[in-house]
Amino acid sequence: MSTSPAGGPTRAVVVDDSRFMRTLIRTLLEDADVDVVADASNGREAISVVGEHRPDVVTMDIEMPEMNGLDAVEGIMDECPTPVLMLSAHAEEDADVTFEALDRGAVDFVTKPGGEVTSEMPRVKRELVEKIQSAAAVDLRATQRRSRPPKTETKRRPxxxxxxxxxxxxxxxxxxxxxxxxxxxxxxxxxxxxxxxxxxxxxxxxxxxxxxxxxxxxxxxxxxxxxxxxxxxxxxxxxxxxxxxxxxxxxxxxxxxxxxxxxxxxxxxxxxxxxxxxxxxxxxxxxxxxxxxxxxxxxxxxxxxxxxxxxxxxxxxxxxxxxxxxxxxxxxxxxxxxxxxxxxxxxxxxxxxxxxxxxxxxxxx
The missing domain is CATH 3.40.50.180 (Methylesterase CheB, C-terminal domain)
Incomplete structure (x- = not known):
């Protein structure tokens, strides 16, 4: 069972603009005894939902309408600091954005599950649940004691x-x-x-x-x-x-x-x-x-x-x-x-x- 730092099941909020992906992630997490207390389809909604439910951890998609995952991470850290786990695709452009999300306060990231059910799904589930447990255990007070590094620059500094x-x-x-x-x-x-x-x-x-x-x-x-x-x-x-x-x-x-x-x-x-x-x-x-x-x-x-x-x-x-x-x-x-x-x-x-x-x-x- 996945337990929260305060005891009891880990409480999570799932954020993704795809209903299918929200359902898939919810199913994977709940099957591992993670309590998905709410979900959201965009960053703006995510900030509100996190403030209302005060979960132990948030899974965050990157590309979403109205407000993307980067801005949502910053909003959550400003209004209701909560460990955020980014879900990132295997793409170079997503890697760049993922590292920027870490700069803005996200604590870790994991490869986003594919839409199809394959023999890899048990591994994907295991990695996702392990990352959820690690993210939920993060001490945000420790990360806030350090100044955030500058946001990713587009040009390399000599x-x-x-x-x-x-x-x-x-x-x-x-x-x-x-x-x-x-x-x-x-x-x-x-x-x-x-x-x-x-x-x-x-x-x-x-x-x-x-x-x-x-x-x-x-x-x-x-x-x-x-x-x-x-x-x-x-x-x-x-x-x-x-x-x-x-x-x-x-x-x-x-x-x-x-x-x-x-x-x-x-x-x-x-x-x-x-x-x-x-x-x-x-x-x-x-x-x-x-x-x-x-x-x-x-x-x-x-x-x-x-x-x-x-x-x-x-x-x-x-x-x-x-x-x-x-x-x-x-x-x-x-x-x-x-x-x-x-x-x-x-x-x-x-x-x-x-x-x-x-x-x-x-x-x-």
């Missing part, structure tokens, strides 16, 4: 024009130092802040594992590339990366570090089964890095539900690496970081605005 404050380094990290970041629900904007604060002269090799559906991680990489001083791309099988490069684990594949030679990491994509129900899994990437990286290594575990990343952080710690976990006050969901802290494998607990500083301090010579 890296030399970065306005994000960078830490003043008393000592540069050793050449070849490596950082592995893991994040889940509530993570994209925090990952952005951490990377945007990395000074180019630190010259880190960075790998990011963000739980995200296939088809969205490439756009996520492009977005990050325009907002930090590093070269950010989606990881490719067999590539080698060096200082000043960031690679994002592709949705639908595990990312492993298989070699560290001549200052460059060799990356491998694996199609193995999901771990902890996710693919990519933070644990596999961190553990592989701990196994092969020779230079200083740091692991950072950010907001998210579950325990993915706990074993990976433990492996990095046992290998002599530096580990940092996001604190409870700024975590949308203090699940993964809390479990890593309880496991005794975290060196520093920090708010999102100090994670970069604490990471650099820990691996600088």
């Amino acid at each position: 890296k030399s024009e970065s306005t994000t404050p960078k830490p003043s380094l008393t000592a540069l990290p050793q050449e070849g130092s490596t950082l592995v970041i893991g994040a889940s629900t509530g993570g994209p904007n925090v990952v952005e802040r951490v990377l945007a604060a990395l000074p180019a002269e630190a010259g880190l090799r960075v790998i990011v594992v963000q739980h995200m559906p296939e088809g969205f991680t490439n756009r996520f990489a492009e977005r990050l590339d325009g907002r930090c001083d590093y070269d950010v791309r989606e990881a490719e099988d067999g590539e080698r990366i060096g200082p000043g490069q960031v690679r994002i684990a592709p949705g639908g594949s595990h990312l492993l570090v298989t070699g560290d030679r001549a200052g460059r990491l060799t990356l491998h994509l694996s199609d193995d089964e999901p771990l902890h129900g996710v693919k990519p899994a933070i644990d596999l990437t961190m553990a592989s890095a701990a196994e092969v990286v020779d230079a200083p290594l740091a692991g950072v575990l950010l907001t998210g539900m579950g325990r993915d990343g706990v074993e990976g952080m433990s492996r990095i710690s046992r290998a002599g690496g530096h580990t940092v976990a996001q604190d409870e006050a700024t975590s949308a969901i203090f699940g993964m970081p809390k479990r890593a802290i309880e496991a005794g494998c975290v060196d520093v607990i920090a708010p999102d605005g100090r994670i970069t500083d604490e990471t650099l301090r820990g691996i600088s010579t």
Whole structure:
């Protein structure tokens, strides 16, 4: 059974301009004991319905008449703050809008169910219900303690024009130092802040594992590339990366570090089964890095539900690496970081605005 943070069934509002889609989503959720207390066919109606019913979570379509999902998210956050889960199609234009929705206050997104009933429907249902549970558990007070990043720009800002404050380094990290970041629900904007604060002269090799559906991680990489001083791309099988490069684990594949030679990491994509129900899994990437990286290594575990990343952080710690976990006050969901802290494998607990500083301090010579 899906339960709300206050106990009892999770209460949801479904927003979509398609009657068929509203019925389909309602059926999938109610079959998993989620209480759909109301639905709405456009953004304006959604704001009113959410204010009236005060649900635990809202599923939000993007394109709707009268008021679209983006404006509805902003309206809900202004008038009756409630965790919003965006339903997004597998399309590049939808990916752009979805990330803008996260900027405006949405907490996560999931691939929208297709209209036809296929053998994939059990998987779609499972993913939707899991995302509903995660979104309903989000602490909006934590997300509101952080300033929202600027809305998505249509033009890429030259890296030399970065306005994000960078830490003043008393000592540069050793050449070849490596950082592995893991994040889940509530993570994209925090990952952005951490990377945007990395000074180019630190010259880190960075790998990011963000739980995200296939088809969205490439756009996520492009977005990050325009907002930090590093070269950010989606990881490719067999590539080698060096200082000043960031690679994002592709949705639908595990990312492993298989070699560290001549200052460059060799990356491998694996199609193995999901771990902890996710693919990519933070644990596999961190553990592989701990196994092969020779230079200083740091692991950072950010907001998210579950325990993915706990074993990976433990492996990095046992290998002599530096580990940092996001604190409870700024975590949308203090699940993964809390479990890593309880496991005794975290060196520093920090708010999102100090994670970069604490990471650099820990691996600088």
